[in-house]
Amino acid sequence: MATRIDSANPVFSLETLKVACSTCGLRELCLPLGLSAAEIKRVDAIVRRRRKVRKTETLYHAGMTCRSLYAVRVGFLKTRDPESSGSCRIFGFHMAGELLGLDGIAGGVHTCEAIALEDSEVCEVTFEDLEVLGRELPALQKRFHQILSREIQRDHQIMRVLGCKTAEQRLAVFLLDLSERYESRGYSPASFHLRMSREEIGSYLGLQLETVSRLFSNFRKRGLIEVERRHLILTDRPALQRIANDSDLE
Amino acid sequence: MATRIDSANPVFSLETLKVACSTCGLRELCLPLGLSAAEIKRVDAIVRRRRKVRKTETLYHAGMTCRSLYAVRVGFLKTRDPESSGSCRIFGFHMAGELLGLDGIAGGVHTCEAIALEDSEVCEVTFEDLEVLGRELPALQKRFHQILSREIQRDHQIMRVLGCKTAEQRLAVFLLDLSERYESRGYSPASFHLRMSREEIGSYLGLQLETVSRLFSNFRKRGLIEVERRHLILTDRPALQRIANDSDLE
DNA sequence: ATCCAAACTTGATATGGATCAATATTCACT
DNA sequence: AGTGAATATTGATCCATATCAAGTTTGGAT
CATH class of the missing domain: 1.10.10.10 (Winged helix-like DNA-binding domain superfamily/Winged helix DNA-binding domain)
Structure with a gap:
C-alpha cells in the first residue's frame, strides 16, 4: 500500500535514460509512433516522471485535477466509472503502450478512475508540455490527434457490442x-x-x-x-x- | 436529391462573409469557443466551404477518405455504423455547433456514415489546416483537444447507459x-x-x-x-x- | 382527393440473461 | 498449515425486453 517507491525519487539521469522513449520497446505503439529518432529525443524531455502503481492501487481518482496523461509502460490497469456505485461500470482495460486520461482534457478533471490490476508503471506527460512540443513537432501533434481519434473509434466498437x-x-x-x-x-x-x-x-x-x-x-x-x-x-x-x-x- | 446548390458555388466573398465564424451565432458552442475576435478571424480563413445536405442525403460514407471535419451549422444529422446491416447501430445525433468526423482522423478514412435527418448545412475544415493553424494559435489547438476529449466523455456516457x-x-x-x-x-x-x-x-x-x-x-x-x-x-x-x-x- | 408505404401503437407470447441460491476453489494472511 | 474472504462455478427460477402479429395513423407522390 506504500507509494514511496524508487521512481518517485527526484534523481533522474541514468535511471531516466534507461527508460527514455528512445530506448523503450513500446515506441512503436505508444506516443512516439512514427516520429524520427531526433523527435523522440524531444519527447523524452517532456516525460515528467515514471510512476509505479501497485496492484489494486489507484493511479487517479475521478474528480482529481487532470493536467497529464499517462502512458502505460508495464502492467495492466482498468478505468471505471465512479458514479455507478453498484456494478461500477468498467470503461476499459489498458495495457502497455496505451494512454490513460484522455477524457480529462476537456474539463481539466478526471471523469473516471484508473486502478492497477497488476503492478504497473506509467509515464506521465502534461497536456501543456504535449501541446507546446506539438506546435514544434507537427508529427507529434498529428500522432496525438490520432490517438484521441483512435480512442473514439474504440468507444464506438464498445457501443456496437453493448448495443446489439x-x-x-x-x-x-x-x-x-x-x-x-x-x-x-x-x-x-x-x-x-x-x-x-x-x-x-x-x-x-x-x-x-x-x-x-x-x-x-x-x-x-x-x-x-x-x-x-x-x-x-x-x-x-x-x-x-x-x-x-x-x-x-x- | 440534387447536390448542385448555391453554397457549392465557388464564388465566395459576400456570401462567405455572411456565414463566417465571426458572425456565426454558434461561435460559443462550436470550434471558436474561447477564442479572441482576432483568432476567430484566422479560423474563418480555414473554413473551406459550406455544404448543404438535404434530408436523407449522406454527408459522408464509411470508407471515404477523411481529410476534414464538419461542423453542423444548421440542421440535424445522425451518424451510424455501416457494418451492422440489420439494425444499423446509430452512434449519435448531431445538432448545430457539433463536430462530425472526429473518428476519421486516426485512419484517414471515415468509419461511420453521416446522414441528414433534416435539411442541414455544415462547415468543412481540413485537419491539415486545423493542425497548421493550431500551431500558431494555442487557444485553437487547446479547443480542438477539448472537443476530442469531450467526445470521449460523451461516448463514456453512452457506454454507461447501454451497459447498465x-x-x-x-x-x-x-x-x-x-x-x-x-x-x-x-x-x-x-x-x-x-x-x-x-x-x-x-x-x-x-x-x-x-x-x-x-x-x-x-x-x-x-x-x-x-x-x-x-x-x-x-x-x-x-x-x-x-x-x-x-x-x-x- | 386518393393511394401507398412508412411510421407508429398496442397486444400476445417467447426467451436470453438476470437474479437468487448453494457449493467449490483459491488466495492472502496469521 | 490453517482460516476466512474473495472468486468462481453451476443450478433453478423469474422478468425485462425481444419478437411476432395486427391494426392505425400519417405524409408524400400521383
Missing part, C-alpha cells in the same frame, strides 16, 4: 480483442492470462458475472477455448471470430 | 440529453420536435422500436411527457431526472 450483440458475441469479441492486443505486443495471441475477474469482464461487457462464467464453460465445452481459472487458451480463433461477427449479418 | 441502465432509464437519459442540448442552443428545454424515428431512437439506445413506443406511451400515462407523434413536451423533468439516475443507486 448477444452475451456470447460480446465475450467472443472481448477475447479476440485481448488476443490481438497481446499479439501486437509480441505475446502469444492464443494463450494468455486474464488480469481481471469474471465480474470485471461482466461489468465491461454489460453482463453479470454468472453469465460470463457460464459462457466460459460453454465455450470450453464447444472446444473453442481452454480455461483454467484465469489462464486462457484460444483453441479455435476462427470459430470465435465467426461467433463475434456472425449474427449481425443474418 | 434499463429501457426506461435509457429513454429518460436520452430525452434529458436532447433537452439540455436544445436549451444550450437557446431553444426550449421542455418542448421540442424529435427529428428521428422510434426505430432510430431504439437503435441509439440499444432497444427495439416497439419498446421505445411503449415507453413513450407509458411516460405519457404517468404524466412525465406529452407526446404527439414527434412533438414532445417534457412536463415533469425532475421526475425524468429521477428515473434517469435512480436505480443505479439502489
Whole structure:
C-alpha cells in the first residue's frame, strides 16, 4: 500500500535514460509512433516522471485535477466509472503502450478512475508540455490527434457490442480483442492470462458475472477455448471470430 | 436529391462573409469557443466551404477518405455504423455547433456514415489546416483537444447507459440529453420536435422500436411527457431526472 | 382527393440473461 | 498449515425486453 517507491525519487539521469522513449520497446505503439529518432529525443524531455502503481492501487481518482496523461509502460490497469456505485461500470482495460486520461482534457478533471490490476508503471506527460512540443513537432501533434481519434473509434466498437450483440458475441469479441492486443505486443495471441475477474469482464461487457462464467464453460465445452481459472487458451480463433461477427449479418 | 446548390458555388466573398465564424451565432458552442475576435478571424480563413445536405442525403460514407471535419451549422444529422446491416447501430445525433468526423482522423478514412435527418448545412475544415493553424494559435489547438476529449466523455456516457441502465432509464437519459442540448442552443428545454424515428431512437439506445413506443406511451400515462407523434413536451423533468439516475443507486 | 408505404401503437407470447441460491476453489494472511 | 474472504462455478427460477402479429395513423407522390 506504500507509494514511496524508487521512481518517485527526484534523481533522474541514468535511471531516466534507461527508460527514455528512445530506448523503450513500446515506441512503436505508444506516443512516439512514427516520429524520427531526433523527435523522440524531444519527447523524452517532456516525460515528467515514471510512476509505479501497485496492484489494486489507484493511479487517479475521478474528480482529481487532470493536467497529464499517462502512458502505460508495464502492467495492466482498468478505468471505471465512479458514479455507478453498484456494478461500477468498467470503461476499459489498458495495457502497455496505451494512454490513460484522455477524457480529462476537456474539463481539466478526471471523469473516471484508473486502478492497477497488476503492478504497473506509467509515464506521465502534461497536456501543456504535449501541446507546446506539438506546435514544434507537427508529427507529434498529428500522432496525438490520432490517438484521441483512435480512442473514439474504440468507444464506438464498445457501443456496437453493448448495443446489439448477444452475451456470447460480446465475450467472443472481448477475447479476440485481448488476443490481438497481446499479439501486437509480441505475446502469444492464443494463450494468455486474464488480469481481471469474471465480474470485471461482466461489468465491461454489460453482463453479470454468472453469465460470463457460464459462457466460459460453454465455450470450453464447444472446444473453442481452454480455461483454467484465469489462464486462457484460444483453441479455435476462427470459430470465435465467426461467433463475434456472425449474427449481425443474418 | 440534387447536390448542385448555391453554397457549392465557388464564388465566395459576400456570401462567405455572411456565414463566417465571426458572425456565426454558434461561435460559443462550436470550434471558436474561447477564442479572441482576432483568432476567430484566422479560423474563418480555414473554413473551406459550406455544404448543404438535404434530408436523407449522406454527408459522408464509411470508407471515404477523411481529410476534414464538419461542423453542423444548421440542421440535424445522425451518424451510424455501416457494418451492422440489420439494425444499423446509430452512434449519435448531431445538432448545430457539433463536430462530425472526429473518428476519421486516426485512419484517414471515415468509419461511420453521416446522414441528414433534416435539411442541414455544415462547415468543412481540413485537419491539415486545423493542425497548421493550431500551431500558431494555442487557444485553437487547446479547443480542438477539448472537443476530442469531450467526445470521449460523451461516448463514456453512452457506454454507461447501454451497459447498465434499463429501457426506461435509457429513454429518460436520452430525452434529458436532447433537452439540455436544445436549451444550450437557446431553444426550449421542455418542448421540442424529435427529428428521428422510434426505430432510430431504439437503435441509439440499444432497444427495439416497439419498446421505445411503449415507453413513450407509458411516460405519457404517468404524466412525465406529452407526446404527439414527434412533438414532445417534457412536463415533469425532475421526475425524468429521477428515473434517469435512480436505480443505479439502489 | 386518393393511394401507398412508412411510421407508429398496442397486444400476445417467447426467451436470453438476470437474479437468487448453494457449493467449490483459491488466495492472502496469521 | 490453517482460516476466512474473495472468486468462481453451476443450478433453478423469474422478468425485462425481444419478437411476432395486427391494426392505425400519417405524409408524400400521383
